[in-house]
Amino acid sequence: MTIKKKAPGIPTVDKVRLVAEWLLEKKAADLVAFDVSRLCTVTEAMIVATAANVRQAQALADHVLARCGEEQVPFLGMDGFKTGQWILVDLNDVLVHIFQEDARQFYNIEGLWAEGAPIALPDAAKVPAGTPL
Template identity: 50%
Template sequence: MKKEKKFVQIPSEEKARMVAEWLTDKQGENIVIMDVSKISSVTDMTLIVSARGVKHAQALANQLLEKAAENSIEFLGMEGQQTGEWILVDLNDVLIHVFIDELREFYNIEGMWAEAPRLEA
């Protein structure tokens, strides 16, 4: 008997664009998709999205969990959900940083990955 795969296999770029769409549906702002596959050993794509506040950030993170489950996409973990100022969602080959605006500027993840190619969301 053939064992069924628990999670769907989606190319990283396609998954990142799908995640960006889910974030847009929940009014996520200033979404940036970076291809870090050639410069990171941890993930292939990194997304950054701004939230209007803590509750909005938490709602964006919850949206990602719900949509990942609905679409059988592997979810490895989440950090920062309680405080909601910076939430990291790990979908294996796609990492999502949900920031409230002030912290996004402070941590400047885009600057840290300046050499990573940007994709259209």
């Protein structure tokens, strides 16, 4: 039995870049993305972003969901919205991790998935947290 992880339509790498653009629209910082398709059975790629505070983290998650609706990108679920320290948005083949800076350092998602291949994102994605845009 084969489990289908990806909805038809948009290639995963293109979806990652599209979602990264959405996150940048709301001033997410320190975006990184990596392909974990050879390491993980539940998703193909991950995006990690930093929010300046709880309100921004929630706004980022809300914006991703709104844009998914507009662009007809499948959305499976979200966790952590209420506390806003680490919000996980499940877009099926792409998982979006939105962290407060201290939570991002503590959980070290990039370190856990370091064997994943980096996915190139726009230069604006590299703006560090706390930098005025």
